[in-house]
Amino acid sequence: MKKFLVAILAVFAVAGIFAADGRLIIAMETEPVGLDPHLVTAFASHRVLENIYDGLFRYDENMRLIPNLAEEAKAVDPYTIIFKIREGVKFHDGTPLTVEDVLFSFQRILDPDTKSPAAAFYQDVESIKAIDNNKIEFKLKKPMASALLPNFAGVNSSIVSKKFVESGKNMQLETNGTGPFYLAEYVPGNYIILKKNPYYFVKDQPKFDEIRIVFMPEEVSRVAALKNGDVDIAKINEPLNLKQFPEGKFKIYRSPVLSYYLIGINTTRKPLNDPRVRNALNYAINREAIIKAVAFSEGVVTGPLNPAVQPWALQPKAFDEYTYNPAKAKELLAQAGYPNGFEFEIVASQRYNFDKVAQVIQAQLAEIGVKVKINLVEWGIFVKKWRESDFDAFISMNSGSIEPDIQFYRTFHTGGSTNVFLYSNPRVDELLDLGRSEVDISKRKAIYDELQRIIVKESPVIFLYSANQVFVSNASVEGFKLLANESLVFLRETYKK
Amino acid sequence: MSFGYLIRRIITSIPTVLFVAFVVFIIIHLVPGDVVDMMLGTQNYLTQEQIQELYKQYGLDKPLIVQFGVWLKNLVTLDFGTSLRSGKKVAALIADRFPVTLELSILSMFFATIIGIPLGIIAAIKKNSFTDGLVRVIGLVGLSSPSFWVGAILIVIFAGLFKGFNIFGYVRMQEDFLKNLQVMFLPSLTLGLMLSAQIMRMTRSSMLDVLQQEYIKTAKAKGVSYSKLIGKHALKNALIPIITLSGIQLGYLLAGTIVIENMFALPGLGRLLLQAVNERDYPVIQFVVMFIALIIVALNIVVDFIYTLIDPRVELK
Numbered sequence: 001m002k003k004f005l006v007a008i009l010a011v012f013a014v015a016g017i018f019a020a021d022g023r024l025i026i027a028m029e030t031e032p033v034g035l036d037p038h039l040v041t042a043f044a045s046h047r048v049l050e051n052i053y054d055g056l057f058r059y060d061e062n063m064r065l066i067p068n069l070a071e072e073a074k075a076v077d078p079y080t081i082i083f084k085i086r087e088g089v090k091f092h093d094g095t096p097l098t099v100e101d102v103l104f105s106f107q108r109i110l111d112p113d114t115k116s117p118a119a120a121f122y123q124d125v126e127s128i129k130a131i132d133n134n135k136i137e138f139k140l141k142k143p144m145a146s147a148l149l150p151n152f153a154g155v156n157s158s159i160v161s162k163k164f165v166e167s168g169k170n171m172q173l174e175t176n177g178t179g180p181f182y183l184a185e186y187v188p189g190n191y192i193i194l195k196k197n198p199y200y201f202v203k204d205q206p207k208f209d210e211i212r213i214v215f216m217p218e219e220v221s222r223v224a225a226l227k228n229g230d231v232d233i234a235k236i237n238e239p240l241n242l243k244q245f246p247e248g249k250f251k252i253y254r255s256p257v258l259s260y261y262l263i264g265i266n267t268t269r270k271p272l273n274d275p276r277v278r279n280a281l282n283y284a285i286n287r288e289a290i291i292k293a294v295a296f297s298e299g300v301v302t303g304p305l306n307p308a309v310q311p312w313a314l315q316p317k318a319f320d321e322y323t324y325n326p327a328k329a330k331e332l333l334a335q336a337g338y339p340n341g342f343e344f345e346i347v348a349s350q351r352y353n354f355d356k357v358a359q360v361i362q363a364q365l366a367e368i369g370v371k372v373k374i375n376l377v378e379w380g381i382f383v384k385k386w387r388e389s390d391f392d393a394f395i396s397m398n399s400g401s402i403e404p405d406i407q408f409y410r411t412f413h414t415g416g417s418t419n420v421f422l423y424s425n426p427r428v429d430e431l432l433d434l435g436r437s438e439v440d441i442s443k444r445k446a447i448y449d450e451l452q453r454i455i456v457k458e459s460p461v462i463f464l465y466s467a468n469q470v471f472v473s474n475a476s477v478e479g480f481k482l483l484a485n486e487s488l489v490f491l492r493e494t495y496k497k
Numbered sequence: 498m499s500f501g502y503l504i505r506r507i508i509t510s511i512p513t514v515l516f517v518a519f520v521v522f523i524i525i526h527l528v529p530g531d532v533v534d535m536m537l538g539t540q541n542y543l544t545q546e547q548i549q550e551l552y553k554q555y556g557l558d559k560p561l562i563v564q565f566g567v568w569l570k571n572l573v574t575l576d577f578g579t580s581l582r583s584g585k586k587v588a589a590l591i592a593d594r595f596p597v598t599l600e601l602s603i604l605s606m607f608f609a610t611i612i613g614i615p616l617g618i619i620a621a622i623k624k625n626s627f628t629d630g631l632v633r634v635i636g637l638v639g640l641s642s643p644s645f646w647v648g649a650i651l652i653v654i655f656a657g658l659f660k661g662f663n664i665f666g667y668v669r670m671q672e673d674f675l676k677n678l679q680v681m682f683l684p685s686l687t688l689g690l691m692l693s694a695q696i697m698r699m700t701r702s703s704m705l706d707v708l709q710q711e712y713i714k715t716a717k718a719k720g721v722s723y724s725k726l727i728g729k730h731a732l733k734n735a736l737i738p739i740i741t742l743s744g745i746q747l748g749y750l751l752a753g754t755i756v757i758e759n760m761f762a763l764p765g766l767g768r769l770l771l772q773a774v775n776e777r778d779y780p781v782i783q784f785v786v787m788f789i790a791l792i793i794v795a796l797n798i799v800v801d802f803i804y805t806l807i808d809p810r811v812e813l814k
């Protein structure tokens with residue numbers, strides 16, 4: 001029996017086939033849900049598609065907007081933006097990119113039948129037209145040209161080929177972009193192969209002929225695959241696992257991100273409808289302790305915007321609430337009429353350690369006599385509760401944005417599409433509208449500073465922290481970089497020694 | 498087995514499969530959170546009207562029973578539906594993924610039998626000895642260890658011990674036979690180990706039962722060699738309950754593959770189902786479950802047929 005097993009092992013243990021050097025293998029935990037750039041909402045789809053499609057803009061490594069398919073962009077006045085389209089760009093099928101394609105892409109996004117997430121960003125666009133054969137002009141209803149610009153770098157604003165879409169192709173299954181890679185093969189549940197686009201307009205990019213993205217939902221598998229040499233780069237979610245990657249053999253990449261953990265509060269339910277009560281919770285939470293316990297110190301404390309990556313952010317120390325102060329919390333509760341605390345429920349799911357965050361918060365709030373009941377639910381159920389504001393409070397993660405208008409408007413404006421807190425404050429609404437249309441940077445900064453202070457004081461949301469994104473590669477990988485929006489656009493500049 | 502019998506069995510199993518389909522349909526639609534919720538996540542960007550429009554587009558605005566009727570009608574016309582999330586045909590998804598799960602199940606069964614049956618026989622022959630005790634303890638541990646834990650341990654051991662042994666990176670058998678076997682080795686071993694515990698216990702008790710029989714004593718008295726006695730006379734009769742168990746196990750295996758396929762990143766049916774449930778991709782869940790029900794029904798028929806091969810006294814009418 002034993003001999004038999006050993007014999008089988010010997011047969012199996014034939015040396016594996018390693019990656020050729022013209023190829024990079026990267027392990028991710030989630031796979032795309034559909035491939036139509038104007039429709040996808042899943043983050044995993046975005047990460048793949050931004051290497052296949054281009055927008056008019058993109059971000060550099062410091063999250064600054066830089067020209068992409070638009071050679072230049074001018075906000076002629078707060079109501080008008082003119083883009084000059086880059087010449088000589090070709091789609092993956094070899095057809096040249098024209099102004100027509102750009103115009104068609106935005107018409108497709110704005111068509112209500114498309115149901116594109118980006119349509120909401122451009123709701124204040126009055127008209128789009130092509131001029132001079134190589135320019136495109138956006139006219140706006142509101143003076144918000146500068147607030148609008150970052151949207152043009154999003155995957156949902158990608159430029160597609162008019163001819164390709166009109167030929168009746170199913171965009172969820174087939175792709176045809178102008179990006180550095182084209183989609184060569186997609187085997188759901190297994191891998192995606194991206195191949196070098198020979199027409200790509202940036203010289204000497206991409207470096208690899210082929211990038212293979214393999215999907216491995218389990219962290220233990222990604223760690224083992226990386227150590228084993230099955231993959232070159234892997235996403236790591238549990239900082240504890242970093243101990244397994246000795247320096248010299250592996251490289252560790254960390255970067256702060258725009259997304260943030262939060263406690264969302266239903267501001268219409270007693271006693272949480274009292275801003276003093278919410279503010280008390282804010283004082284009673286020790287963020288550093290949460291980062292230590294849950295993220296093993298791989299994270300930063302964040303206010304409404306992450307100070308590590310957001311030029312608009314106020315530093316946490318600007319807020320009194322960020323100094324852990326249980327005495328002050330008790331005082332506020334007493335003022336609100338709850339000297340002995342109260343009880344409420346936090347809804348959380350087991351994704352991204354939300355459950356662990358909830359447990360730490362439960363322990364912290366117990367210190368001021370507030371009893372937290374944790375209701376752990378499956379993600380689908382969570383989303384339903386979230387959408388219907390069916391909660392006292394919840395723990396979740398929101399994706400941030402480099403543009404404060406994008407991050408705040410729909411979240412805190414009365415009736416905003418993600419304002420599930422049912423929060424409404426006339427001054428906040430006013431500031432949000434002003435921030436949208438203000439072009440002067442210093443005035444705009446003052447507006448968003450005030451807004452951040454109000455939001456922390458009133459605490460419809462208690463901002464907790466931003467967990468660093470962590471990737472590990474083997475030592476031969478060069479040029480790989482992370483971006484604060486968690487994108488992988490730098491795969492085009494990645495190569496092996 | 499007569500041909501008429503087979504036809505009868507197939508016809509009588511149709512209600513079973515339809516009942517399963519109906520129950521699953523009701524359950525997945527009763528679970529809070531639907532495909533539209535999952536699409537929008539917590540990044541909602543649509544107006545209420547647009548959301549209603551989406552429900553209409555997917556036919557989710559109709560009463561459940563009507564939706565089930567539509568699904569059945571499509572089924573009869575061999576239209577197995579389209580994934581709401583990826584836009585792919587469900588039939589194509591299954592055709593793509595079933596071979597992976599099938600291979601995993603067969604290999605697991607192979608490991609389970611070559612581990613379970615010999616150990617069970619040894620335990621039965623050496624009843625109440627130290628060896629027997631040891632085997633039973635191992636069996637108990639095997640029964641009580643969760644597969645994801647066993648899988649994780651095996652991954653860690655192999656990644657550490659055998660450099661260059663491909664644990665991950667599934668390739669199809671026809672593309673690269675050796676690499677396919679390498680990648681399938683650990684997941685099958687994990688599942689096989691889990692199953693072998695049950696098979697071992699069943700083999701032990703079944704063997705003990707047979708060894709008590711009169712005809713064994715007769716054979717012994719006639720001077721049949723020990724190995725022939727165990728291998729030919731006893732084992733053949735002991736196999737019937739083991740095969741029944743293995744058949745049932747194979748059905749359960751399909752469920753076991755969900756965890757293992759996720760763990761070892763294999764593009765099989767189990768992982769497809771898990772993803773579909775997470776995404777609330779109704780057409781995919783619906784047809785995959787029905788497909789699995791069909792397989793289990795077919796397995797039952799096959800197991801009955803194998804009885805006749807082993808025991809000539811069994812006749813299927």
